[in-house]
Amino acid sequence: MIEVENLHKAFDGEEVLKGIDFKFEKSKTNLIIGQSGSGKSVLLKCMLGLFTPEKGIIKYDGKPYSEFTEDERKDLSKQIGMVFQGGALFDSMTVEENVMFPLKMFTKKQHKENKERVKEVLNRVNLDGNEKKMPSEISGGMQKRVSIARAIVNRPKYLFCDEPNSGLDPKTATVIDNLIQEITHEYDITTIIITHDMNSVLEIGENIAFLKDGVLAWKGDKSQIFKTDDETVTDFVYSSNLFQKVREAQQQGL
Template sequence: MIEVTNLHKGFNGEKILKGITTTFDRGKTNLIIGTSGSGKTVFLKCLLGLFTPEQGSICYDGSVYSELNEEEQRNLREQMGMVFQGSALFDSMTVEENVMFPLMMFTKQKREEMLERVHEVLDRVHLENAEKKLPSEISGGMQKRVAIARAIVTRPKYLFCDEPNSGLDPRTAIVIDNLIKEITEENNITTVINTHDMNSVMEIGEKIVFLKNGNLEWEGDKTQIFKTDNKAVTDFVYSSNLFKKVRDAQLKGL
């Protein structure tokens, strides 16, 4: 579990996060949503330890990050896996080498042990026959699965995903959503996903945090978000005709 208390962060005198308090549960897919400029990316980077908040605290399973010494903070960060928006794979490395990279950086395992783990996670994301290919030789959806495999290869306690469906077609996006959810449940990971994709909210939104202008405007789950009377949330959710139809259908079923 990650517990966030009264988190403030700003740059050059401009406040970006304005006292956010929330929790992200272990074994669930926790989503951060909001319009551009709402503070989603800054919030995610604070959770990753990349930004230091001016006020407030972030507690990881009982350990308050700001109270840890440098070595303890480094050890905690090694328990975090990250799926980047553009996958961020190394172009000159094969799929196998990309996934092995964190093991080479953060462990002292023998090569045989690393390869065994790499093949294990590649099997889990259904890329059994792609290990010798370069990123340019596989599809965008396959690249995203490689990024997920790399993020979980070190068996992290915390998994962070920044717009994991960016650039994917709707069908592939659903596959990625479900894969992240399955891995979260199987490994009892605390997963936090920064997204603007309402399809992801509908598919895997077990906990949703909606930010607006640096404030936590609303939180709930994927069923509650369609019933809220919070105007900022409804404006965001029903900004397309598709979700207006979803709302109307849900209201008729109440």
């Protein structure tokens, strides 16, 4: 679990996060949603230790990050997996080499053992047999699955995903959503996902933080978000034609 308490962050005197309180629960897909500029990425970077908040506490499994020793912070970094928006694969490395990269960086295991672990996670994301291919030789959806395999290869306790569905068609995006959720439950991970995709909210929104102008405007799950009367939330949720139709159907009792 990751807990954020009264978190404030400012840049050049302008406050971006204005007292965020939220619990990112273990073994759940925790979604951070909101419009551009709402503070989602800043919150994520604060939790990753890339930004230092002016005020507030970030706790990893009950211990404030500010109290971590340098060695504890290094250990924490080894326990974090990251799925980047664009996949962030190394173009000059094979699929196998991309997934093996964190193992070579953070462990001292033998090459044979690393290869076995890579094969295991590639099989888990349904990419066995693609080890020797280059990123340019596989589809965008497959690249995202490689990114997920790389993120979980070190058996992380925490998984951060920044717009994991970016650039994917709806069907492939749903596959990626479900894969992330399955892995979260299977490995008992605390997963945090930034997304603009309301389909993802509907599919895997188990614990949702909705930010607006640096404030936690609403929290709940995927079933509750379609029942709220909060206009700030409903304006965001039903901003697309698809979800406007969902709302109309709900009102008509269909």
